[in-house]
Amino acid sequence: MQWDWTFVAEIMPTLLQGLKLTLLITLLSAIVAAALGLVFAIARRSRNPLVARPVSFVIEFIRGTPLLVQLYFIFYVLPDVGILLPPLVAGVIGMGLHYATYTAEVYRAGIENVPKGQWEAARATNLTTRQTWVHVIVPQAVPPMIPALANYLIAMFKETPLLSAITVLELMNQAKSVANSSYRYIEPMTMVGVFFLGMSLVSVVMLRWLEHRFGRLGK
Amino acid sequence: MTTPIIRINQLDKSFGTLKVLDGLSFDVMPGEKLALIGPSGSGKTTILRILMTLETISGGHIEVCGEQLYHMQKGGTEVPANEAHLHHMRRHIGMVFQHFNLFPHKSVLDNVTLAPMLTKGEPKAKAEARAMELLDMVGLADKAKSMPSQLSGGQKQRVAIARALALQPRIMLFDEVTSALDPELVEEVLLVMKRLAAETDMTMLLVTHEMGFAHEFADRVLFFDKGRIVEQGPPDQIFRNPEHERTQTFLRKIIAAGHRV
Numbered sequence: 001m002q003w004d005w006t007f008v009a010e011i012m013p014t015l016l017q018g019l020k021l022t023l024l025i026t027l028l029s030a031i032v033a034a035a036l037g038l039v040f041a042i043a044r045r046s047r048n049p050l051v052a053r054p055v056s057f058v059i060e061f062i063r064g065t066p067l068l069v070q071l072y073f074i075f076y077v078l079p080d081v082g083i084l085l086p087p088l089v090a091g092v093i094g095m096g097l098h099y100a101t102y103t104a105e106v107y108r109a110g111i112e113n114v115p116k117g118q119w120e121a122a123r124a125t126n127l128t129t130r131q132t133w134v135h136v137i138v139p140q141a142v143p144p145m146i147p148a149l150a151n152y153l154i155a156m157f158k159e160t161p162l163l164s165a166i167t168v169l170e171l172m173n174q175a176k177s178v179a180n181s182s183y184r185y186i187e188p189m190t191m192v193g194v195f196f197l198g199m200s201l202v203s204v205v206m207l208r209w210l211e212h213r214f215g216r217l218g219k
Numbered sequence: 220m221t222t223p224i225i226r227i228n229q230l231d232k233s234f235g236t237l238k239v240l241d242g243l244s245f246d247v248m249p250g251e252k253l254a255l256i257g258p259s260g261s262g263k264t265t266i267l268r269i270l271m272t273l274e275t276i277s278g279g280h281i282e283v284c285g286e287q288l289y290h291m292q293k294g295g296t297e298v299p300a301n302e303a304h305l306h307h308m309r310r311h312i313g314m315v316f317q318h319f320n321l322f323p324h325k326s327v328l329d330n331v332t333l334a335p336m337l338t339k340g341e342p343k344a345k346a347e348a349r350a351m352e353l354l355d356m357v358g359l360a361d362k363a364k365s366m367p368s369q370l371s372g373g374q375k376q377r378v379a380i381a382r383a384l385a386l387q388p389r390i391m392l393f394d395e396v397t398s399a400l401d402p403e404l405v406e407e408v409l410l411v412m413k414r415l416a417a418e419t420d421m422t423m424l425l426v427t428h429e430m431g432f433a434h435e436f437a438d439r440v441l442f443f444d445k446g447r448i449v450e451q452g453p454p455d456q457i458f459r460n461p462e463h464e465r466t467q468t469f470l471r472k473i474i475a476a477g478h479r480v
Contacts, residue, residue, distance in 0.1 A: 121320035124271050125334035125386060126309040129302070135333060139324050 001186055008187050011178045015191055018174030025091055025170060026157045032096025033152070037103030041111070044104065059101045067098045068162050075166040091163040095156060102152050110145040111137065143214040150210050154203045158196060171195060224249040224284060224390065224422050225270070231278035232265055232446075239265050241446040242279070249389075250420040254433035254454070257443030258469060263426045267392040270424070271314045272305045284311045284389060310338070313383035314392040317399050319375040321367040327354065327378050328363040331385045338386070346385070353381040357411050373404030377411055384415075391415075393425045397432075405429070412436065430473055434458050442466045 043055040062070070075090040085093070114137050122132040161172035169177075175188035223246035232240040239262045247253055255263040268274045270281070272288070281288040290297045291304045300308070322330050331350035335341040341349075354360045357377035367375055376396055383391060393412065397405040409432050416423060416436055427433050433440060433454065440457040442450045442465075450463040461467050 115320075117316060117318055117320035118322065120271075120273050121316065121322065123273060123309070124312075124314040124316075124320075125382065126306060126338045127334060128306065128338075131337050135337065136322055140322075 004184070004187060007182070007184060008191065011175075011182075011188055011191070014174050014178055015171065015188065015195070018169060018171035019195055021088075021168070022157070022160045022170040022172075025088070025095065025160050025163060025168070026153070028092045029095035029099065029156055030153050032092060033099035033103050033156070034149070036096060036100035038107055040100055040104035041107035044108065045111075059104060062098060062101045067094065067159060068165060070094050070098060071162060071166050087163070087166050087168045090166055091168045094166075095159065095163070099152055099156055103149060106145050106148045106152070107141075109148075110141040113144060114140045146214045147207060147211040150203070150207050154200060154207065157199060157203070161192075221249060222285070223247055223282075224251075226282040227266075227279070228281070229279040230266075230269070230276060230281060232262070232269060232274065233277045239446050240269075243447065244279075245441065245448060245451070247390075247422060247424065249422055252416050252423045252436055252438045253425065254437035254440045255424060255426045255443060256428075256430065256433060256440060256457075256469075257449075261443040262446040263441075263443045264394055267314065267394045267424060267426055270390070271312055271392055272309060283308060310386065311388055312390045312392065313386055313388035314394065315376070315379050315383050315396050317395040319367075319372070319379045319399075321375055321379055321382070323367050325367075326363070327359065327365050327367065327370070330367065330378060331382045334382070335385050350381070350385055353384050354378070356414070357381050358407070371404060372400045373407045376400065376408045380408075380411055380415070388421070390422045390424070393423065393427070395426050395428065397427070397429060428473070430458065430470070442469065444469075 040055060040059055043051050044059070046052045046055075071091065071094040074085065074094045075087065078085065078090075118136055118140065119132065122136045127135065160170050163170050164173035164176060167173070171192055175192045179185045179188045225247040227246070228244050230240050230243040231238070239260075243262070243266070255266065257263050265274065269276055270283070270288070276289050280290065286308065287297075287300070288305075288308050289300050291300045292298075322333065325333060328347060328350055331353060332341075332343070332346040335346045335349070336343060351360060351363060354363055357380055359374060359377055359381070362370060362374065362378075367378065370378065380396075396412075397408050400408065409429070412425075412432075413436065415421070425433065425436060435454075437454050439451060440454050441448050442457060442461070442463070444465050450457065450461060450466045457466065458470065461470060
């Protein structure tokens with residue numbers, strides 16, 4: 001088997017289209033994971049056991065089952081109960097939900113990492129609960145979270161090929177379809193690898209910088 | 220006749236099954252400097268934390284500046300205070316902690332100006348001018364732009380005192396403010412507090428193991444044991460001539476541990 005540069009050039013537009021969608025999915029899922037994770041974290045902190053318990057159960061359930069199975073459920077099983085989602089939407093929900101259970105843990109650790117004395121000092125200086133969160137707790141809790149959150153962003157990016165299983169035309173699926181129609185696998189699959197490797201290397205450098213800039217949780 | 224600024228009446232506090240304060244009652248007059256002494260676990264820090272509303276109470280009543288602290292009137296009956304009432308009451312009271320609890324992400328100046336700007340809506344210029352006066356008073360005007368992590372323990376504690384004073388409370392609570400300091404840094408904090416006691420008419424409650432300082436600082440000393448006041452009186456009486464056997468034992472142990480009286 002020979003490496004064919006003209007074939008690479010020929011399939012490049014299709015692959016770049018897939019890459020674009022992969023990046024979009026990563027971005028959208030990251031937003032869902034970041035927002036929903038915060039909801040999970042707050043709900044789990046709730047003093048009301050009727051809120052905290054079920055949320056804890058849902059989190060454990062989602063973490064305890066594979067993402068691929070969850071994606072199949074959302075895309076192929078939910079239509080049986082009348083919920084029909086486009087592949088991209090199903091994929092973003094699946095990925096976002098899955099990773100929200102992990103970001104929730106990051107938020108929890110970040111918030112608990114702020115010493116109790118900070119809450120007491122805020123109270124002793126008569127700040128309101130909202131002022132305490134905005135001016136005292138969040139500014140201290142967030143910086144150590146950033147490297148951990150960025151780590152999950154990279155993990156998410158590398159998991160996007162799973163979405164090919166529910167017909168999303170992201171990078172992997174585009175490569176697969178050109179490969180299947182041309183019977184040439186080496187160029188498309190190598191290029192997929194190269195794209196992911198390139199993006200990962202860039203993100204690792206960024207992550208190192210973030211860790212240096214913001215420190216790590218639980219140091 | 221002046222009325223007490225703090226009235227504690229039959230105060231109970233339990234942590235689970237552990238009774239920390241047991242039917243405690245005492246009054247504090249405006250401007251009075253009170254030293255609370257006693258063995259660890261005797262409940263003295265808990266009293267300060269309760270006055271700062273950092274704890275809840277298990278029973279009894281506290282009146283601060285003529286109003287109930289943990290209770291309020293609603294439709295003619297007395298109900299537990301809500302957060303708004305506690306917020307309203309907290310403006311009378313400031314507290315300095317054993318471990319300083321400065322906001323580490325804010326500069327020294329911002330630590331002092333944050334609360335006045337947020338809780339009183341003071342304009343930045345006014346808050347900063349007053350903060351600089353206070354930092355000058357505690358001898359740290361040149362550190363205004365520093366971050367707390369760049370300060371020594373004694374400096375941190377002096378900033379914490381300035382932060383509490385910035386809100387101009389009528390009552391200041393000092394909770395073992397020198398206990399976490401290296402011995403050579405204790406003096407600078409005590410000096411600031413002495414000046415404060417001499418120059419203001421603020422009411423001050425001090426929990427301390429520094430008996431020498433308590434002797435010099437306080438108008439009245441309360442000796443606590445097991446959540447009750449065993450003995451109280453002017454410092455000369457308590458330190459030179461304690462009546463109660465438990466007070467005598469406690470003071471003997473403290474002196475044996477090398478603290479001066």
